[in-house]
Amino acid sequence: MEPAEPLSAMFQTTFSIHTRERCTVDITERVAAAVRDSGVARGLAHVFLQHTSASLMLCENADADVRRDLEAFFQRLVPDGDDLFVHRAEGADDMSAHVRSVVTHNDLTIPVRDGRLALGTWQGIYLWEHRYRGRERSLVVTVHD
Amino acid sequence: MEPAEPLSAMFQTTFSIHTRERCTVDITERVAAAVRDSGVARGLAHVFLQHTSASLMLCENADADVRRDLEAFFQRLVPDGDDLFVHRAEGADDMSAHVRSVVTHNDLTIPVRDGRLALGTWQGIYLWEHRYRGRERSLVVTVHD
Amino acid sequence: MEPAEPLSAMFQTTFSIHTRERCTVDITERVAAAVRDSGVARGLAHVFLQHTSASLMLCENADADVRRDLEAFFQRLVPDGDDLFVHRAEGADDMSAHVRSVVTHNDLTIPVRDGRLALGTWQGIYLWEHRYRGRERSLVVTVHD
Numbered sequence: 001m002e003p004a005e006p007l008s009a010m011f012q013t014t015f016s017i018h019t020r021e022r023c024t025v026d027i028t029e030r031v032a033a034a035v036r037d038s039g040v041a042r043g044l045a046h047v048f049l050q051h052t053s054a055s056l057m058l059c060e061n062a063d064a065d066v067r068r069d070l071e072a073f074f075q076r077l078v079p080d081g082d083d084l085f086v087h088r089a090e091g092a093d094d095m096s097a098h099v100r101s102v103v104t105h106n107d108l109t110i111p112v113r114d115g116r117l118a119l120g121t122w123q124g125i126y127l128w129e130h131r132y133r134g135r136e137r138s139l140v141v142t143v144h145d
Numbered sequence: 146m147e148p149a150e151p152l153s154a155m156f157q158t159t160f161s162i163h164t165r166e167r168c169t170v171d172i173t174e175r176v177a178a179a180v181r182d183s184g185v186a187r188g189l190a191h192v193f194l195q196h197t198s199a200s201l202m203l204c205e206n207a208d209a210d211v212r213r214d215l216e217a218f219f220q221r222l223v224p225d226g227d228d229l230f231v232h233r234a235e236g237a238d239d240m241s242a243h244v245r246s247v248v249t250h251n252d253l254t255i256p257v258r259d260g261r262l263a264l265g266t267w268q269g270i271y272l273w274e275h276r277y278r279g280r281e282r283s284l285v286v287t288v289h290d
Numbered sequence: 291m292e293p294a295e296p297l298s299a300m301f302q303t304t305f306s307i308h309t310r311e312r313c314t315v316d317i318t319e320r321v322a323a324a325v326r327d328s329g330v331a332r333g334l335a336h337v338f339l340q341h342t343s344a345s346l347m348l349c350e351n352a353d354a355d356v357r358r359d360l361e362a363f364f365q366r367l368v369p370d371g372d373d374l375f376v377h378r379a380e381g382a383d384d385m386s387a388h389v390r391s392v393v394t395h396n397d398l399t400i401p402v403r404d405g406r407l408a409l410g411t412w413q414g415i416y417l418w419e420h421r422y423r424g425r426e427r428s429l430v431v432t433v434h435d
Contacts, residue, residue: 153298193400195410195411195413197350197410197413229366231355232355232356240356243359244360246348247347250395251398283410
């Protein structure tokens with residue numbers, strides 16, 4: 001009897017990042033490690049952020065000025081403490097953080113090829129903290145073939 | 146002979162929401178019901194909106210002012226009837242609705258863990274209607290392990 | 291003995307588009323062809339762009355003015371050569387392209403139903419080039435059941 005082909009894999013793991021201020025954190029290696037742990041050769045990796053005042057993004061990974069400029073752009077686009085906002089229970093960065101989250105991303109899906117994330121040369125995966133003081137941020141990574 | 150392990154599940158269902166005006170509608174329970182119906186214990190749930198003048202978003206679910214402020218922010222960001230727009234066959238909310246759709250989301254993927262959506266405490270799934278008079282809005286939910 | 295049900299499929303293919311200028315390119319048929327090649331009847335199709343200065347979007351597919359208006363809107367929202375930007379090594383369209391990419395999408399997931407993309411009537415899949423001179427743009431399409 002032939003050995004059965006392996007059934008499809010569905011690997012899921014969680015991790016958290018403690019941000020200490022408004023900032024971006026490169027989480028590419030954390031996601032890549034989950035892909036390695038999954039044993040998946042060809043499939044998809046999904047990254048999910050369980051919060052509405054921080055974001056995920058794929059961003060240029062070579063020049064830190066790109067993230068600096070993104071932060072500057074978003075501070076102008078979504079002014080902290082804007083008079084337009086009614087929801088301000090937690091301060092000037094409360095509602096602006098929610099808007100930034102909706103305009104960017106809370107989940108990303110990246111192809112897995114040859115057992116690795118099939119990112120472009122200049123793509124990194126970043127957590128973007130929008131609150132001034134940071135938080136404990138929980139992520140769920142799911143990798144499947 | 147050993148009983149075979151279950152094959153992977155791919156569950157797909159559709160539903161529609163009739164919006165009557167520009168508004169947000171909490172569809173979290175509709176998606177959660179699809180997850181329950183799927184029987185998937187660990188996997189992913191994908192929500193897809195078959196329209197380009199409405200959006201999906203993950204949003205803070207405790208204070209309705211957050212959605213009110215998002216609406217106010219987007220009305221300022223993408224003015225209805227903006228002189229910039231050529232495409233205005235269906236009125237002042239026509240092109241602004243398309244822009245809002247591109248700046249936000251038409252599809253979301255959420256992890257499933259222990260048979261439930263692995264949302265954060267404050268995350269809800271919302272349909273965001275951008276047209277003044279609303280529409281019949283069709284969604285496809287796919288849940289798989 | 292009953293014939294075994296087929297194991298789940300994970301189909302992956304890559305293609306590239308050579309853009310020659312800032313523009314939008316309808317790639318719906320390219321993704322639809324991948325779905326046909328996959329043989330998947332019910333599942334999901336994932337499209338991934340391996341770049342941070344171009345985007346993917348689901349957009350109205352009937353009136354080209356919609357894409358013209360989106361381009362006009364984004365030129366006003368994210369001015370090329372904005373004094374705010376430090377990262378300008380490659381010219382006025384360098385940082386603005388990165389911002390456009392983060393505000394829109396680099397990956398899209400679309401349901402597959404009855405062997406076809408379950409897009410709405412007016413939805414098309416577009417590659418949006420943000421650089422003035424265009425580039426060779428690589429995409430990875432993954433289709434699975």
